Amino acid sequence: MKKLINNPNNVVDEMIEGYVKAYPQYVKQLSENKRSLVTAKETREGKVGVLIGGGSGHEPAFMGYVGDGMADGVAVGNIFASPPPDPILEVTRTIDKGAGVVYVYGNYAGDVMNFGMAADLADLEYGTKVGMVLVTDDVASAPKEEIEKRRGIAGEFFVTKAAGAAAEKGYDLEDVVRVAKKANDHTRTMGVGLTPCSLPQTGKPSFELEENEMEIGLGHHGEPGIEKGELQPADQVAERLVNDILADMPLEQGEKVAVLVNGLGSTTRMELYIMFRRVEQILTEKGIEIHRSYVGDYSTSLEMGGCSVTLIKLDDELTELVDQPADCPMYVQK
Amino acid sequence: MKKLINNPNNVVDEMIEGYVKAYPQYVKQLSENKRSLVTAKETREGKVGVLIGGGSGHEPAFMGYVGDGMADGVAVGNIFASPPPDPILEVTRTIDKGAGVVYVYGNYAGDVMNFGMAADLADLEYGTKVGMVLVTDDVASAPKEEIEKRRGIAGEFFVTKAAGAAAEKGYDLEDVVRVAKKANDHTRTMGVGLTPCSLPQTGKPSFELEENEMEIGLGHHGEPGIEKGELQPADQVAERLVNDILADMPLEQGEKVAVLVNGLGSTTRMELYIMFRRVEQILTEKGIEIHRSYVGDYSTSLEMGGCSVTLIKLDDELTELVDQPADCPMYVQK
Amino acid sequence: MKFTAADLKAFLKNVVQVIEENKDYLSELDRKLGDGDHGVTMSIGWQAIDEKLNGELREEQDCGRVCITAGRTFLSAVGSSVGPLYATGFLKGAKVFQGKSELTGEDLKDFWVAFIEGIKERGKAEVGDKTMVDTLQPALESLKSRYEQTGDFMVAFAEAVSAGEKGMESTKDLLSKRGRSSRLGERSLGNQDPGATSAFLILSTFLTTVNAVQAV
Amino acid sequence: MKFTAADLKAFLKNVVQVIEENKDYLSELDRKLGDGDHGVTMSIGWQAIDEKLNGELREEQDCGRVCITAGRTFLSAVGSSVGPLYATGFLKGAKVFQGKSELTGEDLKDFWVAFIEGIKERGKAEVGDKTMVDTLQPALESLKSRYEQTGDFMVAFAEAVSAGEKGMESTKDLLSKRGRSSRLGERSLGNQDPGATSAFLILSTFLTTVNAVQAV
Ligand SMILES: Nc1ncnc2c1ncn2[C@@H]1O[C@H](COP(=O)(O)OP(=O)(O)O)[C@@H](O)[C@H]1O
Ligand SMILES: Nc1ncnc2c1ncn2[C@@H]1O[C@H](COP(=O)(O)OP(=O)(O)O)[C@@H](O)[C@H]1O
Ligand SMILES: [Mg+2]
Ligand SMILES: [Mg+2]
Ligand SMILES: [Mg+2]
Ligand SMILES: [Mg+2]
Incomplete structure (x- = not known):
């Protein structure tokens, strides 16, 4: 697979270097750890800090979402690998404005352990209160009975948005955690994969599909999904994804949602629309009201082909948070 | 090539349908021609209208750039094909607020003829004054002696930005045309292609490159470029592109630019950074100051792999216009 | 010779079919030189004309109106480069046919002269630029001079088609100067221009159509 | 038996090499079950340890410090799932070695017990979950019981490695319950777990290292 890179071992650091140089008005790198980025703007004393992070290769997630109304800082891992505790800890220390820090991250074994260790260390070393919000929106990743085992994928965008907007509005730690968890509970995603991505270091396709196949429920890192089958027309694929979501999170007529149709990397906007x-x-x-729509690449898997559909059920509080403006390098909402 | 579509003949109309439904707060379809889109907001009487358009398949260009501070309307063509005069004419009529309309479009035979016919008809049928701004930023498409033959590619983003911001600020028709032409004169782009795209109707790759090849100067529609060669590391590719631009538009130490690193479709943000x-x-x-940077997919070629680098030389007037906020479905700047 | 509105519509129907048959070939030529859509574009445009032929043109006896509808329909359906070019051809030609439901050899000659002149005017391309004009211009010259000499449209048009074919083939050895492929320089050598090819297909389809009418 | 700080560092060096040799294989296993990066991750982590071995650990004689540096370095370089797991192993094991520049068989046994217990505690996985614990737990049990019986680390560890190997192989027939592959369900059957494999490589490399030391 052809890539515009230099040494495959340096892709993450070089990406971050480019990113920081591109947006000095938005983000800065911390001194101890170049994988630690925080907003370039001064954040308010007493504001709850919102920290995001995870493996890289999902851009705009996660580093693209540092800015007003979203996260205050991000810890960037290797490709598809949780960051270690150090950079998480350095970001935590920097964005703690006396009101504690909320970690929003996907429910993966690695992230759970690394963010968990960082939270323990933050408490031990600086006495920082840390709230933990695990994102578990991927319907395909576990049955409903084991909902706590589900992974986090594109829906993390909404959870981050809720946490970021709430912190911006002055919610305290407990309340930011509460609404972020509510956002997660109200969010479901189903994805479909068409073509693989490859890690720069291996150059090998992450999975194999025939020229006429798609994979429903494919993971955000190329992990095999729940069903391989013949590629269907877009309308049928959309029906399948939405129906799986609604089977898992029934919505009544008159209820309100925000929708995210997310591209996995190489899928065109044309297809997403x-x-x-x-x-x-x-x-x-079905009489379900769409309050706001997002279509585009919000959380990718390198150059993977395919997309996901995310629905977040909105009550009044979440509606207000979703509507709140945001200003980040890779996502601006007025 | 696998695509999430229904009938290949309906991709453009279905894309537009999805687009309009996704952003009712931003855009609306006109009644006579469903390929004619205008901003959903009421535009000011006496404001110069800015009209963009061209073939589809370049999303976010062009339809994603309708909104405050950018274009007032767009005419959408078939994939890689200029729109015919009808939709251009209908948009023109709708966005003319008494101060005339400026057409910003790429210098392609088809666009020149269709926009030209529309301008003639607008004058004839409604007496609308139309200003024409041809975008010619692609350095690779013709030698400097024949600069007027050059094609428009990603740099159209800056020309649209200049025209849109100027119109928003209340410039008159002549002045909007002047600054947009200045923006074009100050803008240069060089691209590189790695992997082809395919039209939904043919499913055939637009060109062929070996697994270790890249093509410098590749056109925005898969037209062959000026040089095929072995894929180089990103640093060397960047040097080649920037050097070709600077050879064509020399920049002195102390001069100021905005930079756009644009993905052609399937190239990851990681690579772009x-x-x-x-x-x-x-x-x-070289002592050239970067005033503002844009990195991402601003003008694609379906799922083509590769990227382009655009520099726009900024004087005070262009700096002000580039800095002005914008609010469009696929591009927001605070 | 007698060429009726029905014959004209039969000609258009034949083009619809010829374009469908050559759709992939035309796109293939365009992939080498341009953006690979020429067959797609021609197909979209001629399918739109076909719809009109099966619909509002079904009873139309005015050859001028048939051509106006064909031109406008083609343009609205495709835009692109060939939209304005072929549409202008039909619209200019329509003036010759205006109000007529039966056409003489002289009408047909005048139609094609207007058709080609219209395209040249619209596109401003010249012979040697590697465009459809390389097919159309020699066809035009041959048509005019042979018609002048013989007064026989059939003879003149048959020769025009041959001249057009040679012109089409000559585009293989030309450097691109117009349209999307002009950036190609040397690399455009060896490839036949797609528009020159579709123009030849249209001319030769007209020849087969008139021949068939003649033979009846 | 005498196992020095130099031997410990030789062991780590050997792992660096074994991981490089098995990098593609480990990624290949992970492509089947997870995100395909296990070999990449292990390589990044062990290369970072290698740098320390060639740098600040060059003169280090405290086996505890060697393990602390190895653990922290690995964790900082990789994060991921295996970062906290293997790092915890080394950090827990370091306590056993603290202040020692020569290690007895008893020390080595205690190290591996602490190493494995640490990993189990960190990851909360159980035997049968299709993780590295499927290699480590049987190895642990075998090591403890055979050491109790024989008091001979060499004998006990050799058997532990065999038990670990069987455990590793057993993961082929297990359904995934932990880590990225747990979503796979039935489709995880037939594929060996990458972490179980890298854990086995580490154990068996230790065995070869001690054997080599012994042989001197
Ligand atoms: N100015 C022009 N005059 C005459 N023919 C032209 C001109 N520009 C382009 N063409 C013709 O158009 C053809 C390409 O048509 P098509 O592929 O349908 O449009 P586009 O180039 O917009 O994709 C070329 O092969 C050429 O023959
Ligand atoms: N909770 C856990 N306890 C023990 N081992 C685990 C646990 N979670 C994952 N693993 C191991 O980690 C391995 C995957 O490691 P790696 O690919 O490097 O990390 P990631 O899964 O984050 O990509 C799995 O094969 C499994 O053996
Ligand atoms: Mg991983
Ligand atoms: Mg075209
Ligand atoms: Mg074309
Ligand atoms: Mg892995």
Whole structure:
């Protein structure tokens, strides 16, 4: 797989270097750990800090979401690998403005351990109160009975948005954790993979699919999904994804959602809008109101082909948080 | 090539349908022609209208750039094909607020003829004054002696930005045309292609490159470029692109630019930031100041792999216009 | 010779079919030189004309109106480079046919002269630029001079088609100067221009159509 | 038996090499079950340890410090799942070695017990979950019981490695319950767990290292 890179071992550091140089008005690198980035703007004393992070290769997630109304800092890991505790800890110390820090991250074994260790150390070494919010939106990753085992994928965007907006509005630690957890509980994602990505170091495709196949429920790192099958027309794929979500999180007529149709990397916007078109039709047929829509690459898997559909059920509080402006390098909302 | 679509003949209309449903707060479809989109907000009487358009398949260009501070309307063509005069004309009529309309479009035979016919008809049928701004930023597409033959590629983003910001600020028709032409004169782009795209109707790759090859100067529609060669490390590719630009548009120490590193479709943000990293180093070494940077997919070629580098030389007027906020479905700047 | 509105529509129907048959070939030529869509574009445009032929043109007897509808329909359906070019051809040609439901050899000659002149005017390309004009211009010259000499449209048009074919083939050895492929320089050598090819297909389809009418 | 700080560092060096040799294999196993990076991750981590071995650990004689540095270095370099797991192993093991520049068989036994217990505690995985614990737990049990019976580390550790190997192989027939592959369900059957494999490589490399020391 051809890539515009230099030494494969340096891709993450070089990416971060470029990123920081591109947006000096938005982000800065911390001194001890170049994988630790925080907002370039002074954050308010007494504001709850929001910390995100995870493996790289998902850009804009996670580093693209540092800025007003979203996260105050991010710890960047190797490709598809949780960051270790050090950079998490350094970010934590920097963004703690006396009101504690909330960690929002995906429910993966590595992230759970590394963020967990960082939280323990933050408490031990600086007495920082840390709130933990695990994202578990991927319906395909475990049955409903084991919902706490589910992984976090594109829906993390909404959870981060809720946490970031709440912190911005002056919620305290407990309340930021509460709404972020509510956002997670109200969020479901189903994805479909068409073509693999490859790690720069191995150059090998992350999985194999025939020229006419798709994989439903494919993981965000190329982990095999729940069902391989013949590639269907976009309308049918959209129906499958939405129906799986609604089976898991039933929505009544009159309920309100925000929708995210997320590209995994190499899928065109054209295809994403064609997918969105059918998602909108299905929801409208069921009398579910779409309050706001997001279509584009919000959380990718390198150059993987495919997309995911995320629904977040909105109550008044979440509606207000979703609507709040944000200003980050890779995502701006007025 | 696998795509999430329905009938290949309907991709453009279905994309537009999805797009309009996703952003009712931003855009609306006109009644006579579903390929005609205008901003959903009421535009000011006496404001110069800015109209963009061209073939589809370049999303976010062009339809993603309708909104405050950018274009008032867009005419969408078939994939890689200029829109015919009808939708251009309908948009023109709708966005003319008495101060005339400026067309910003790429210098392609088809666009020149279709936009030209539309301008003639607008004058004839409604007496609308139309200003024409042809974008010609692609250095690779013709030698400097035939600069007027050059094609428009990613640099159209800056020309649209200049025109849109100027119109927003209340410039008159002549002045919007003047600054947009200045923006074009100050803008240069060089691209590199790694992997082809395919039209939904043919499914055939737009060109062929070996697994270790890249093509410098590749056109935005897969037109062959000026040089095929072995794939180089990102740093060398960046040097080649920037050097070709600077050979064509020399920049003195102390001069100021905005930079756009644009992905062609399937190239990851990671790669784009690695490219940007070297672009920034080269410019900084030469004492050229980067006033603002844009990195991402701003003008794609379906799922083509590769990227382009655009520099716009900024004087005070262009700096002000580049800095002005914008609020469009696929591009927001605070 | 007598060429009726029905024959004109039969010609258009034949083009629809010829374009469908050559769709992939035309796109393939365009992939070498341009953006690979020429067959797709021609197909979209001619399918739109086909719809009109099966619909509102079904009873139309005015050859001028048939051509106006064909031109406008083609343009609205495709835009692109060939939209304005072929549409202008049909619209200019329509003036010759205006109000007529039966066409003489002289009408047909005048139609094609207007058609080609219209395209040249619209696109401003010249012979040697590696465009459809390389097919159309020699066809035009041959048509005019042979018609002048013989007064026989059939003879003149048959020769025009041969001249157009040679012109089309000549594009293989030309450097691109117009359209998307002009950036190619040397690398455009050896490849036949897609528009020159579709223009030849249209001319030769007209020849087969008139021949068939003649033979009846 | 006498195992010095130099021997300990030789062991770590050997692991560096074994991991490099098995990098692609480990990634290949992870591609089947997870995200395909296990070999990449292990290589990054062990290369970082290698740098320390060639640098600040060059003169270090405290076996405890060697293990602390190895653990912290590995963790900082990789994060991931295996970062906290193997790092915890080394950090817990370091306590056993603290202040010692020569290690007895008893020390080595205690080290591996602490190492494995640490990993189990950190990851909370159980035997049968299809993780490295499937290699480590049987190794632990075998090591403890055979050492109790024989008092001979060499004998006990050799058997521990065999038990670990069987455990590793057993992961082929297990359904995933932990880590990235747990979503796979039935489809995880037939594939050996990458972490179970790297854990076995580490154990068996220790065995070869002690054997070599012994042989001198
Ligand atoms: N100015 C022009 N005059 C005449 N023919 C032209 C001109 N520009 C382009 N063409 C013709 O158009 C053809 C390409 O058509 P098509 O692929 O449908 O449009 P596009 O180039 O917009 O993709 C070329 O092969 C050439 O023959
Ligand atoms: N909770 C756990 N306890 C023990 N081992 C685990 C646990 N979670 C994952 N592993 C091991 O980690 C291995 C995967 O490591 P690696 O690929 O480097 O990390 P990641 O899964 O984060 O990509 C798995 O094969 C498994 O053996
Ligand atoms: Mg991983
Ligand atoms: Mg085209
Ligand atoms: Mg073309
Ligand atoms: Mg892994």
